[in-house]
Amino acid sequence: xxxxxLFILLLLIVSCKSKKQAVNNSIALEQEKLPLLINDSIQxxxxxxxxxxxxxxxxxxFENPITNHFRKHISNNALKSVQFKEWRSKIYIEFSLNSxxxxxxxxxxxxxxKLDKQLKKAFKKLNFxxxxxxxxxxxxxxxxxxxxxxxxxxxxxKCSENVIGYTPPVxxxxxxxxxxxxxxxxxxxxxxxxxxxxxxxxxxxxxDIDYSHRxxxxxxxxxxGKVVAAKIESQNKELIENYYKVIKTLPKAESPAKINGEPYxxxxxxxxxxxxxxxxNEGFRKYFLYEKDNGRTLPENIKNYIQRxxxxxxxxxxxxxxx
Numbered sequence: 001x002x003x004x005x006l007f008i009l010l011l012l013i014v015s016c017k018s019k020k021q022a023v024n025n026s027i028a029l030e031q032e033k034l035p036l037l038i039n040d041s042i043q044x045x046x047x048x049x050x051x052x053x054x055x056x057x058x059x060x061x062f063e064n065p066i067t068n069h070f071r072k073h074i075s076n077n078a079l080k081s082v083q084f085k086e087w088r089s090k091i092y093i094e095f096s097l098n099s100x101x102x103x104x105x106x107x108x109x110x111x112x113x114k115l116d117k118q119l120k121k122a123f124k125k126l127n128f129x130x131x132x133x134x135x136x137x138x139x140x141x142x143x144x145x146x147x148x149x150x151x152x153x154x155x156x157x158k159c160s161e162n163v164i165g166y167t168p169p170v171x172x173x174x175x176x177x178x179x180x181x182x183x184x185x186x187x188x189x190x191x192x193x194x195x196x197x198x199x200x201x202x203x204x205x206x207x208d209i210d211y212s213h214r215x216x217x218x219x220x221x222x223x224x225g226k227v228v229a230a231k232i233e234s235q236n237k238e239l240i241e242n243y244y245k246v247i248k249t250l251p252k253a254e255s256p257a258k259i260n261g262e263p264y265x266x267x268x269x270x271x272x273x274x275x276x277x278x279x280x281n282e283g284f285r286k287y288f289l290y291e292k293d294n295g296r297t298l299p300e301n302i303k304n305y306i307q308r309x310x311x312x313x314x315x316x317x318x319x320x321x322x323x
Contacts, residue, residue, distance in 0.1 A: 073122030225253030
């Protein structure tokens with residue numbers, strides 16, 4: 001009888017633990033599904049972003065040699081696979097050329113492997129004499145819009161004979177770069193390192209690390225080389241506002257972006273997890289150099305580092321008010 005009672009008691013304990021675990025898992029799932037928040041004012045970003053889109057999409061038509069060429073090489077099935085998004089309202093080809101008009105780089109913005117393959121294959125068969133090119137610059141990347149939405153929201157092939165050549169802004173540290181890829185990579189590293197080391201990482205929470213919460217920043221640099229607008233999304237509202245504040249302090253570019261040789265607006269997207277923002281911070285790297293053999297996992301070390309930042313911040317507050 002005692003054994004039966006003991007067995008029942010064990011079942012109850014296991015059952016309670018299972019229910020508790022289920023509740024914890026449920027809470028974790030709810031936390032994991034925290035919605036993306038956004039900075040308070042994005043209207044300015046939307047206006048500038050539309051300027052860039054409009055500039056790139058100028059002069060497309062249904063009847064020109066480029067449109068006719070792609071119609072012959074893009075299958076109906078591949079065309080129907082197009083999914084338009086807020087951040088992908090057109091399907092285009094980006095490419096770079098050398099001084100002899102030989103392709104050195106080509107890519108598309110479609111998520112369909114089949115369409116990507118057909119676009120690239122068709123593009124390589126194009127007669128470049130059809131195009132109206134701006135004056136050559138080794139730092140240009142060219143954009144050719146191929147697929148757009150019709151009034152019903154269906155994908156249609158509608159190209160331009162005018163190729164848009166553009167260069168990104170040139171920050172002082174990157175002024176020696178002579179190709180688009182080199183300049184763009186240099187800018188990316190410069191801006192990333194600036195943000196990693198200027199953000200207030202004490203605003204990061206354990207939940208941000210546990211569930212790989214993200215920061216999805218988009219920002220626009222104007223014709224003078226300054227950041228004028230930004231749209232920041234994240235599950236951490238405090239970090240959103242700090243990111244917005246910091247990105248507006250990005251030093252002015254030595255020269256602005258150019259489209260066909262004329263200064264113009266330029267948009268950047270820098271998606272990241274909050275974990276990566278911390279692990280690439282110079283302070284964390286120094287901390288981890290001495291703490292990497294402490295038996296903690298990387299996430300645990302990141303949380304510990306953030307906690308140190310919080311404590312340091314509190315001590316600085318106390319010092320400032322005179323206690």
